Amino acid sequence: MAANGGLHYLSGELIVTTSSTGAVSISPSSFFYSDNSSVPASPANGSQTVTVTMTSVASTLSVPSLTPGRFLINGTIYVRPAPDQPKVSYSGSNVLESYLATDGQTVDESLLGTGYTTVPLSGLLSSAPSELVTDNNFGLLTSTINGQSLYNQQASWQAGSAYMKVVRQVVGNTVGVGDCVAPETTGTNITPCSTTVSTLENFFPYASALDGTTYQLADGQITTLAGVRAWVANTALSTATPEYRVFYQSNGGIYAGYLIKDGTPLQIAPSGGATPTNFYIFLNSAALQSIKSAVNF
Template sequence: MTSFNRQSACVLAAVAALLTACGGGSADSSPDTKGLSARAADAQTPASSPADTPTPTPTLSANQAAFEEFLLSPGSGSYLLHWTLSYTGLQSSLVTAYSDFTTLPLSPLTNGPQTSAQSEPFNISKTLRNPTLLPTRVLKGGKILVVPSNGLMNRTSYVGNDVQIDALAEDKTTVAYSAIRSNYETVSLTGTMATTPADFARFHDPLFGNSKVLDATAPYAAGAKYIKFTKTNLGDRYNAGDCQAATTTANVSPCRIGTTLLATMTSGQRSNSDGVTYYLADGTVRTVDGVQIWVANAPRPKSATLSYTEEFRIYFELGGNVYTGSLIKDGTVLGGSYYVSNPSATTLVDRLTFLPYDIRLNKAAHDSIVSAMKI
């Protein structure tokens, strides 16, 4: 039996081609009337390839377009309000109300990641003191990074349809932590402060819920808008904090000096803010960038965090001492604020509803709030 494979077929085809060329071919064959030079020119003309196809022009997603509206010219900045206000009655001399804003030099869509600085704090009140800003400290890469609150540097890039924000440490280069912003909504503010949409008013509850703070009859300026979005933590974030004396540098105050993490957690470590004494069995130990970290199994109580954001108490060993902090896990939704939803409840947490979204204002909305301030 003779086998017939692809190689045999090629040989037969070659033989047939030779016979046709020598024998003159059939009546159905069209003779090759091109000369050698024409055939050479044909051989040198490349066939079209995917590389010849025009590159599609990049376009902004709806989320990215909403993000850029406030930040890029002709926008005048994306504003965030901060406060430490009482929810009822007159304010003490210790509270604050201020804002800061950010602009973006160019679009990350066509210019790559963009770095921008947060503005200096602006006191939005007429009578309150200026704020004292404290930095954020993060355990990363085997050391503690300091992220300044005043003059924070962010790096913005686009990932899929969403926006990635990297917070830079005080060296203005190292990424301390990152978040993804998505689910953008742009909402116009019209009428007076009294007609403010509920999600905006709830986010800024001490301003809108206390009649001593804002003039409810004050109008919004033409073009006033805000954006509402979801902020999600990107990567595990290990915050570092003071266990005893308050500090503002990378030298956070330790819980235990000259001991090990294992010894500390075996004997138990008290967290006054959590109202819990944590023991080794209440969590697990992991090693991250060469640092041993104990992570609690259960989230920190809401009474300690006062945020929608879920955090887990941590203790870690560094340089022969044991320090504390909290873990925000990858993919955690980062809460932005809360409002008093049940003022008659017996506990603080039961009085509050924690919000899973964040908000930024354009300049017209920001200036409208400032003009409406009574204090």
């Protein structure tokens, strides 16, 4: 709820350098920001539009420009805005998040929230629960470099600080698409893998630079997917949330995408390459402000 400060998801990539004297600096091309989401009223009053903003958690860094996602629906490519424009509603005892394309009407992806657990925070930030360090980008701050910390280790969580663990799954088969080869694009006209081959049977074998794999026709199944004739790999890609490589026929060429199957749980890869976890961590406003106050770069 907006009245309670909303929820905040940390994203970051820190490029750290050290001088010959051991001084630590953060490259200005780094980022450490928060996606801030809130709704004006409860979905019990009907579907609510989520307000999403992005703000830098570190005063010295900027919010990066994000590449909009693109999705294939009934044979048509739709672009998702960045930041997102979701709506939320109740589906029984669960929460349905419907993400809209730039037309403000077409739903390109739906997520069903089935579990919400709130964890209070108190004491020093340096004594944060281990899952907040490993399963959230708060962990980017916890490395000590040349004996120097990226945040004030004596800082404490503000009163009322907490985070929420959210378990969600994909509703319906979701097909994301993108450029198969250069040039890189951002709109609905994506770059195909081939303009000389028009049928999937004649496309393979195909050496994918995206995946570092040479695909054979027998490595997948041909089916109708998202309104097009598509080949779907039998084996998932090495992503936290299982995705399957897709090649599909359209406009006399072959294009690339990926499939997340209906009911797939959203997962995130923790730091250190451990087994993906099936929950995302969102901070409340007090927790976010605590981190902002403690960052020292």
